[in-house]
Amino acid sequence: MNVLPPECELLRIFIGESDRHQGKPLYEAIVAEAKKSGVAGATVLRGLMGFGAHSRMHTARILRLSEDLPIVIEIVDSAENIQALLPKFDEMIVEGLVTLEKVRVIAYRCQQNA
Amino acid sequence: MNVLPPECELLRIFIGESDRHQGKPLYEAIVAEAKKSGVAGATVLRGLMGFGAHSRMHTARILRLSEDLPIVIEIVDSAENIQALLPKFDEMIVEGLVTLEKVRVIAYRCQQNA
Amino acid sequence: MNVLPPECELLRIFIGESDRHQGKPLYEAIVAEAKKSGVAGATVLRGLMGFGAHSRMHTARILRLSEDLPIVIEIVDSAENIQALLPKFDEMIVEGLVTLEKVRVIAYRCQQNA
Numbered sequence: 001m002n003v004l005p006p007e008c009e010l011l012r013i014f015i016g017e018s019d020r021h022q023g024k025p026l027y028e029a030i031v032a033e034a035k036k037s038g039v040a041g042a043t044v045l046r047g048l049m050g051f052g053a054h055s056r057m058h059t060a061r062i063l064r065l066s067e068d069l070p071i072v073i074e075i076v077d078s079a080e081n082i083q084a085l086l087p088k089f090d091e092m093i094v095e096g097l098v099t100l101e102k103v104r105v106i107a108y109r110c111q112q113n114a
Numbered sequence: 115m116n117v118l119p120p121e122c123e124l125l126r127i128f129i130g131e132s133d134r135h136q137g138k139p140l141y142e143a144i145v146a147e148a149k150k151s152g153v154a155g156a157t158v159l160r161g162l163m164g165f166g167a168h169s170r171m172h173t174a175r176i177l178r179l180s181e182d183l184p185i186v187i188e189i190v191d192s193a194e195n196i197q198a199l200l201p202k203f204d205e206m207i208v209e210g211l212v213t214l215e216k217v218r219v220i221a222y223r224c225q226q227n228a
Numbered sequence: 229m230n231v232l233p234p235e236c237e238l239l240r241i242f243i244g245e246s247d248r249h250q251g252k253p254l255y256e257a258i259v260a261e262a263k264k265s266g267v268a269g270a271t272v273l274r275g276l277m278g279f280g281a282h283s284r285m286h287t288a289r290i291l292r293l294s295e296d297l298p299i300v301i302e303i304v305d306s307a308e309n310i311q312a313l314l315p316k317f318d319e320m321i322v323e324g325l326v327t328l329e330k331v332r333v334i335a336y337r338c339q340q341n342a
Contacts, residue, residue, distance in 0.1 A: 010213065012331075014271060014304075031163060041166015041211060043128060043184040045159055045273055048299075049259060052269015053338035070271040071162070072302075074186075076128075076213060086334060097269060098334040099238065099304060103126075106200060106212040110167035124327065145277060155280015155325060157242060157298040159273055185276070188300075190242075190327060217240075220314060220326040224281035 004040055004108040009082045011075040013089065014053070015096040016068040017046060026092060027071045033088050039081055040108065045072045053095050076103060118154055118222040123196045125189040127203065128167070129210040130182040131160060140206060141185045147202050153195055154222065159186045167209050190217060232268055232336040237310045241301040241317065242281070243324040245274060254320060255299045261316050267305045268336065274299055281323050304331060 019026035027044050034042040050070035075082065082100065089098065133140035141158050148156040161184035189196065196214065203212065247254035255272050262270040278298035303310065310328065317326065 004211070008213070010215070011334075014269065028163070031165065035165055041128065041164065043164040043166070043186060044162045045186070046162045048272045048274045049256070050269065050271040051259065051263055052271070053336060072271060072273070076211060090335060093335065093337065095337050097232070097304060097336050099236070099331040100334055101215060101238070101329060101331050103213040103215050106125075106214055107204060107207065108167060108211050109207065109209050118325070122327070124329070142277070145279065149279055155242065155278065157278040157280070157300060158276045159300070160276045190325060215329060217327040217329050220239075220328055221318060221321065222281060222325050223321065223323050 004076070004105045005078050006105055007079075008076050008103050008105050009079050010101045010103045011077075011082050011085070012099045012101070013073040013075075013093065013096060014098075015071050015073070015093060017071050018068045019071075019095065021092050027073055029092060030073055030089060033092070034075055034085065037081070037085055037088070039075055039077045039085065040110075041076065043074045045074070046070070047072065053097050076105070118190070118219045119192050120219055121193075122190050122217050122219050123193050124215045124217045125191075125196050125199070126213045126215070127187040127189075127207065127210060128212075129185050129187070129207060131185050132182045133209065135206050141187055143206060144187055144203060147206070148189055148199065151195075151199055151202070153189055153191045153199065155190065157188045159188070160184070161186065167211050190219070232304070232333045233306050234333055235307075236304050236331050236333050237307050238329045238331045239303040239305075239310050239313070240327045240329070241303075241321065241324060242326075243299050243301070243321060244296040245299050246296045247299075247323065249320050255301055257320060258301055258317060261320070262303055262313065265309070265313055265316070267303055267309055267313065268338075269304065271302045272299060273302070281325050304333070
């Protein structure tokens, strides 16, 4: 079982839902890679609308109809573990935004981590 | 009406959608507790997929089909008000991740707060 | 094409899904304004439930049935570009919470930005 130190980092990856990596959704590939590398966890959020590197928005069209909805992937772990992941993600992400923030871990409880 | 100072904290709680507290969804119990304690607000986001303390992911199964989707609860308030909440949440959360980040409040407007 | 410096800010706007601006959803108006101003991107997330300045919650009613679900809009850009946006958003947001956080940009890739 993974134990998180009090000072961690929050990695956030903004990509598009339609982005692909080796034939599967890029967000699934990123989560699988995160899992394989042993990070404590990953969460994928899907946005309602958006624009940017992660999701093209045509001004003449209703944003809601976009088939490329924004995806935000969040990973919290130690600075070392996050740094170890970055080169892998760097190869996978063709378009998108990757940010880091400092977070304090108040509690991390995990009974059985598959 | 609650007034937020410029320097606040963002509390983020990562749990699973299927987590329960006294027979109801844990995320509902946490939001009700936050409301009762008088914090300025709480927002619950549901993830599309994920793994970690908050949500078990079996590598042999399609992640999307998980019945334990990740939930992120966000609460912004003063450091004092957040600290006052932590012991209550500590009792309620059996598995999950709780993080704190510093945020600056640029605007907080509330006409009628139920 | 927009280039992001390594030190950026994450602007987060918490409003309600039913908030309006000049007849259209406020979150759409905010994203359109962000796009017009040339910021690198914006992402809109919809919450499952919540309460606060952005979304009224009546304790006597099931939270899930709320017709005013919380919306979180996230914009990452340089401090200068974010500051330039704030007065515009200030006029548009009648009820809500606006926060700023420092973020480090690790990667920003954009092939064709419409």
